[in-house]
Amino acid sequence: MVKKILVINGVERTLVLEGTETLAEVLRDRLLLTGCKIGCGQGHCGACNVIMDGKVTRSCITRISKVRDYARIETIEGIGTLENLHPLQAAWVAHGCAQCGFCSPGFIMSAKVLLENNPSPTREEVRDWFHKNRNLCRCTGYKPLIDAVMDAAKVLRGEMSKEDLMFKPTDNKILGTTYARPSGIAKVTGNWDFGADEIKKMPEDTLQIALVQAEVSHALIKRIDTSEAENMPGVYKVITYKDVPGKNRITGLITFPTNKGDGWDRPILCDEKVFQYGDAIAMVCADTVAHAKAAAKKVKVNLELLPAYMSAPEAMDPDAIEIHPGTPNVYYETNCIKGEDTAPIMETAPNVVEIDSYCSRQPHLPIEPDVAYAYIDDEGRVTIHSKSIGIHLHHAMICAGIGVEPEKLRLIQLHAGGTFGYKFSPTIEALVGVATLVTGHPVALNFDMYQMITYTGKRSPGFMHIKLAADENGKVLALEGDNLIDHGPYSEFGDLLTMRLSQFVGAGVDIPNIRNRSRTVCTNHAYGAAFRGYGAPQSFMGGDIAMDVMAEKMGIDPFEFRAMNCYKESAESTTPTGCKPDVYCLEDLFNLARPYYHKNKEYAEKLNAEQGENGKYKFGAGVSLGVYGCGLDGVDSSEAWAELNPDHTVTIYDSWEDHGQGADIGTLTHAHETLRQAGFTPEEIKLVMNDTGLTPNSGPAGGSRSNVMTGNAVRVACEMLINAMRKADGTFRTYEEMVEEKLPLKYQGKWVATACTDCDMETAQGNPFSVYMYCINLPIVRVEMATGKVKVVKFTMVSDFGTIINKSVVDGQVLGAIAQGIGLALTEDFEDLKKHTTLQKCGISYPNDVPDDIELIYQENHPRPLGPYGAAGCGEGPLAAPHPAILNAIFQATGARITKIPALPEVVKAALDAL
Template sequence: MIKKVLIINGTERTLVVDGSESLAQVLRDRLLLTGCKIGCGEGHCGACNVIVDGKVTRSCITKISKVADYAKIETIEGIGTLDNLHPLQAAWVAHGCAQCGFCSPGFIMSAKVLLENNPSPTREEVRDWFNKNRNLCRCTGYRPLIDAVMDAAKVLRGEKTKEDLMFVPTYNRILGTRYERPSGAAKVTGQWNFGADEIKNLPEDTLQIALVQAEVSHANIKGIDTSEAEKMPGVARIITYKDVPGRNRITGLITFPTNKGDGWDRPILCDEKVFQYGDAIAMVCADTVEHAKAAAKAVKVDLEVLPAYMSAPEAMAPDAIEIHPGTPNVYYETNCIKGDDTAPIMESAPNVVEVEAYCSRQPHLPIEPDVAYAYTDEEGRITIHSKSIGIHLHHAMICEGIGVAPEKLRIVQLHAGGTFGYKFSPTIEALTGVATLVTGRPVALNFNMHQMITYTGKRSPGFMNIKLAADENGKILALEGNNYIDHGPYSEFGDLLTMRLSQFVGAGMDIKNIRNKSQTVCTNHAYGAAFRGYGAPQSFMGGDIALDVMAAKMGIDPFEFRAMNCYKESEGSTTPNGCKPDVYCLEDLFDLARPKYHANKAYAEELNKNQSEGGKYKYGVGVSLGIYGCGLDGVDSSEAWAELNADNTVTIYNSWEDHGQGADIGTLTHAHETLRQAGFTPDRIKLVMNDTGLTPNSGPAGGSRSNVMSGNATRVACELLIDAMKKADGTFRTYDEMKAEGLALKYEGKWVATDCSDCDMETAQGNPFSVYMYCISLPVVRVEMATGKVKVVKFTMVSDFGTIINKIVVDGQVMGAIAQGIGLALSEDFEDLQKHTTLQRCGIPYPNDIPDDIELIYQENHPRPLGPYGAAGCGEGPLAAPHPAILNAIYNATGARVTKIPARPEVVKA
C-alpha cells in the first residue's frame, strides 16, 4: 500500500492507496468528489479533466501512484459554489452550455487552466485548447462553449461582471427569452448527480452486476456453465435465462398489424440463440465490480456459430436463414401511395433521375455510458432508476418480461448525460429489474464505453433508391422509391421507423404523385434504436440528393429548384401522406434563406478565387430542406398536473423526460406563461418530474413530441388551476382561500392531438402529426483535392419552429444537431465490430471538426395553431437533412457526387 498526501481543493488529505487506482477513481470513490466524471475511461473525452499542479490532467488514465506527494489538485467542487459561481461557471449557465451537463466540469476545469495562462485568448486558441485536451461535447455543437470562455475571460479581466452575463426577466416574462435552466448551476458546480454518482449512495449490501456477453453476432446456445464462476470471491448469484421470473422478453409493442413478427423477439438474457454481438447471456451479481467482472470471465458458453447477416442485402439473400425462425427477415412493408400511378409519368416525363443512397449506422455516442440501479421500495415495488426517456412506455415493455404485476413496477429517470434517442430501448431496465427480483437485494449496473458503443442501439441504416420525374420547367411530377431499413435483430419500433420513410421521403416538396415502398429487414448487426431525427435522415439522404441531381441535370440553381417546388397554399400542396401541412411557411422560409444562400455562394467563390493556380482546396455551397413532425403518429396525448401549495407556490408534475434537451426549462416556461397572470414568478414554481410512482403519463421524450404534447398538457393544467383561483373581481385566491371555499388544489391537464389520424396501412395516407418543424441547411465546405478530406467551414441554418419557447435551448439544440449532422455526413459510423469500438474510432467530432462560423436564423411569423403558445418542437428537424446538404456542397465544390455516408476522405477521393 502507498501513503499519499495530496492538497485537494486547498485542503491537505492523507490517503492510503494500493497504487493501481486511477486518480479519477480515488477522487470519486474515496473522496466522493463526483463532479469529476468518467465517460470513456480512455482519455478520449475529457469528462474527467481536473487540474494537477496547474496542468489539465485526464484523471481517468492517470495512476494515483504517479501523482506526486503534496500535488495540488483542483476539481470542479473547489472553484465555485451554487451561491458564488466562478466566472466560467456563470458563463456556462448564461450560454446554456450545460445541456445534459455531463461534460461541463471537464470543460470548465480545462478552460480555467487556459485562462490562467492566457487571459485574452482568441476563439481559435480556445478551440485548439479544447481539442488538445480532448474535451468532447455531444450536445452543444461547441460554439456556446467558446462563447462562454470568451465572456468568462472578460469577467476575469474586469471588463464585465458575472451579473452582466445573466438574463434578468422584465415584466415577469420568460417565454422566448434566454432565461437559464433550473438545473444549470448544479450542473456546472458538480452538484448534479448522474447515475454512476448515485450508485455510490446505495446501501452497503448493493450487488454490482457484470454481464456475460456474446462475442459473436449469430449463434445457437448449446450450454452455459457457471460452476467455476460461482466459486469465485464475492459472487452472490449468477443469473441466466432459467432464473428470469417472467417471459424473458422485452416486447417491442408492435405498432402496426401488418408486421409479420409478434414483437416478442428480444430476450432479456439469451436462451436459445445469440442474435448480435454483445447480447447478454448471463449476469454475475457480486459485492464489487471487480469481483463481478472477474467471475463473468469464468462463465463458459458453448456456442454453435451461425452465418451472420451484417447488412440488409445479406439478410435478404435467397439462401439466408431466418434469424428469428418462423418470421421472415423482411418482416414489415409500408407503401406511400398518393395520386396517380407514377409508371406512365416516369415513362413520358422529359426529365427523370434515379439515385441510390446509403445512410449509415450512426452511433449515438453520449459521453455518459448507460447506467441503472434497482431495488424494492417501501411499497414493495421493484423500482428501477435509469436513463429511460420513456418511463411509462418502458413500464409497459418490460413488466411481463421480468415477471412483475404493473402496480409492482416503478421506473424513475436518472439525471441523464445525453441519450439522443438510444434510451427509447429498455435494455438495462429489464436486466436490473430481473437482477433485483432474483437476488432480493439492491443492484447496480454501469456500462463502460466499450459496452455503450457495442451493446446499445444505433441509427438503422437506410438503403434508398429514389426516382424523380420533372417537366420541362422543373416542376416535380412524380416520385418513386424502393427502400430498405436495416433494423438489426430486434423489431422494437422497426415498423414505426420504416413508416417514417412514407412520411418524409419527398416531404416539403409539392409532389402530387408518389409510389414509395419501404421495407424493414432483420439483420445480425447492432439493433436499431431511436436516434434524433428518427427516419428523417434516411428519408432525406435519398430524397434530397435526388432533388440536387435533378436540379443539376436541368441547369437550375439547387436552392431555387427547391423553392419553386416547395409546399404552397396557392397550389393546395399536401404532404406525402396527403394532408395539408400545419402551416404554409416554406415560401417565406426560402425567401428568408435566399440572401444567406447567396452570401455563402459569394463567400465560397471568394475563397476559390484566392487559391493559387491549381489550388490545394476547392470550396462549395450546399442546400437541403429538412422536415420533422412532432408526435407519435395519430392521436397522441400527454398529461400533467398543477397543484397549489400551502406556501402559495405551485408544483408541476409531469413525465417530460430529459436527455439534455431541457425538459426542466420547458416545463417551467410553459407553466409560468400561464401562471404569471396570477403574479407567480419562476422561483415560485416547483417541478416534480419523471417518476411513475409520482408523476402522470406524459408519454416518452421522443419524436419531438414533448414540447407540443407535454407543453400543452402543462399549459392546460395551469389554466385549470388559474381558473379555479380567479375571483369575480379579477384577483386570485390564495391557498387559504381555496381551502376555505372547498376548492380543489390539484388539477389534471390533458392534451390530445384529436386533429390527427393514423396513416392508412395500405397507402400511408392520413394526418400523422399535428405540428411540424422546418429547417433549411446551408453549409460551405472545403475539400482538400489531394486527399478528399472535407471540412465544413461555415454552416447557416434557417428554421421555423413556430414560437421560440427558450432561445438558449433552441440555439443549443440547433447547434448540437449541426455538429451531429457533420459527424453523420463525414466521419461517424458503427460498422466494423473490431474497429468502431471507441469514441475516436467511431468518428465523433472534436471541437476543431465543427466550424465556429455557425449562423442561426429563425422565422416566427407562422405560429402553430395546435402548438402551445404557437410552438413546435426543435430537437429533430435540425438533424433531418444537414448531411445531404454537406454532400451537395461537396458536389458543388468538386463535381463529385457522393451518395453514401460517412463521406470519409477515401470515399470522396474515389
C-alpha cells in the same frame, strides 16, 4: 498499500491506497468528489479533467502511483459554490452550455487553466485548447462553450460582472428569452448527480453486476456453465435465463398490424440463441465490480455458430435463414401511394433522375455510458432508476418480461448524460429489474464505453433507391422509391421507423404523385434504436440528393429548384401522406434564407478564387431542406398536473424525460406563461418529474413530441388551476381561500392531438402529426483535392419552429444537431465490430471538426395553431438533412457526387479520381 498526501481543493488529505487506482477513482470512490466524471475511461473525452499542479489532467488515465506527494489538485467542487459561481461556471449557465451537463465540469476545469495562462484568448485559441485537451461535447456543437469562455475572460479581466452575464426577466416574462434552465447551476458546480454518482452512495449490501456478453453475432446456445464463476470471491449469484421470473422477453409493442412478427423477439438474457454481438447471456452479481467482472470471465458458454447477416441485402438473400424462426427477415412493408400511377409519368416526363443512397449506422455516442440501478422499495415495488426517456413506455415493455404485476414496478429517470434517442428503447432496465428480484438486494450496473458502443442500439441504416420526374419547367411531377431499413435483430419500433420513410421522403416538396415502397429487414448487426431525426436522415439522404441531381440536370440553381417546388398555400400543396401541412411557411422561409445562400455562394467563390485553378482546396456551398413532424403518429397525447401549495407556490408534475434537451426549462416556461397572469414568478414554480410512482404518463421524450404534447398538457393543467383561482372581479384566490371554499388544489391537464389520424396501412395516407418543423441547411465545405478530406467551414441554418419557447435551448438544439450532422455526413459510423469500439474510432466530432462560423436564423411569423403558445418542437428537424446539404456542397465544390455516408477521405478521393 501506499500512503499518499494530496492537497485537494486547498485541503491536505492523507490517503492509504492500493496504488493501482487512477486519480479519478480516488477522487470519486474515496473522496466522493463525483463532479469528476468518467466517460470513455480512455482519455478520449475530457469528462474527467481536473487540474493537477496547474495543468489539465485526464484523471481517468492518470495512475495514482504516478502522482507526487503534495500534488495540488483542483476539482469542479473547489472553484465555485452554488451561491458564488466562478466566472466560467456563471458563463456556462448564461450561455446554456450545460445541456445534459455531463461534460461541463471537464470543460470548465480545462478552460480555467487556459485563462490562467492566457487571459485574452482568441476564439481559435479556445477551440484549439479544447481540441488539444480532448474535450468532447455531444450536445452543444461547441460554439456556446467558446462564447462562455470568451465572456468569462471578460469577467476575469474586469470588463464585465458575472451578473451582467445572466438574463433577468422583465415584466415577469421568460417565454422566448434566454432564462437559465433550473438545473444549470447544479450541473456546473458538480452537484448534479448522474447514475454512476448515485451508485457510489447506495447501501453497503448493493450488488454490482457484470454481464457475460456474446462475442459473436449469431449462434445457438448449447450450454451455459456457471459453476466456476459461482465459486469466485465475492459472488452472490450468477443469473441466467433459467432464473428470470417472467417471460424473459422485452415486448416491442408492435405498432402496426401488418407487422409479421409478434414483438416478443428480444430476450432479456439469451436462452436459445445469440442474435447480435454484445447480447447479455448471464449476469454475475457480486460485492464489487472487480469481483463481478472476474467471475464473469469464468462463465463458459458453448455456442454453435450460425451465419451472421450484417446488412439488409445479406439477410434478404434467398439462401438466408430466418433470424427469428417463424418470422421472415423482411417483416414489415409500408407503401406511400399518393395521386396517380407514377409509371406512365416516368415514361413520358422530359426530365427523370434516379439515385441510390445509403445512410449509415450512426452511433449515438453520448459521453455518459449507460447506467442503471434497482431495488425493492418500501411499498414492495421493483424500482428501477435508469436513463430511460420513456419511463411509462418502458414500464409496459418490460413488466411481463421480468415477471411483476404493473403496480409492482416503478421506473424513475436518472439525470441523464445525453441519449440522443438510444434510450427510447429499454437497454439495461430489465436486467437490473431481474437481478434485484432474484437476489433481493439492491443492484447496480454501470457500462464502460466499450459496452456502451457495442451493446446499445444505433441509427438503422437506410438503403434508398429514389426516382424523380419533373416537367420542362422544373416542376416535380412524381417520385418513386424502393427502400430498405436495416433494423438489426430486434423489431421494437422498426415498423414505426420505416413508416417515417413514407412520411418524409419528399417532405417539404409539392409532389402530387408518389409510389414509394419501404421495407424493414432483420439482421444480426446492432439493433436499431431511435436516433435524433428518427427516419428523416434516411429519407432526406435519398429524397433531397435526388432534388439536387434534378436541379443540376436541368441547369437550375439548387436553392431555387427547392424554392419553386416547396409547399405553397396557393397550390394547396400536401405532404407525402396527402394532408395539408400545419402551416404554409416554406415560401417565406426560402425568401428569408435566400440572401444567406447567395452570401455563402459568393464566399465560396471568393475562397476558390484565392486558391487559383489548381489550388490545394476547392470550396462549395450546398443546400438541403429538412422537415420533421412532432408526435408519435396519430392521436398522440400527454398528461401533466398542477397543484397549489400552502406556501403559495405551484408544483407541476409531469414525465417529460430530460436527456439534455431541457425538459426542466420547458416545463417551467410553459407553466409560467400561464401562471404569471396570477402573479406567479418562475421561482414560485416547483417541478416534480419523471417517476412513475409520482408523475403522470406524459409519453416518451422522443419524436420531438414533448414540447408540443407535454407543453400543451402543462398549459392546460395550469389554465385549469388559474380558472379555479380566478374570482369574479378578476383577482385570484389565495391558497387559504381555495381551502375555505373547498375548491380542488390539484388539476389534471391532458392534451390530445385529436386533429391527427393514423396513416392508412396500404397507402400511408393520413394526417399523422399536428405540428411540423422546417429547416433549410446551408453549409460551405472545403475539399482537399489530394486526399479527399472534407471540412465544413461555415454552416447557416434557417429554421421555423413556430414560437421560440427558450432561445438558449433552441440554439443549443440546433447547434448540437449541426455537429451531429457533420459527423453523420463525414466521419461517424458503427459498422466494423473490431474497429468502431471507441469514441475516436467511431468518428465523433471534436471541437475543431465543427466550424465556429455558424449562423442560426429563425422565422417566427407562422405560429402553430395546435402548438402551445404557437410552438413546434426543435430537436429533430435540424438533424433531418444537414448531411445531404454537406454532400451537395461537395458536389458544388468538385463535381463529385457522393451518395453514401460517411464521406470519408478515401470515399471522396475515389469519387474525385473517377471524374
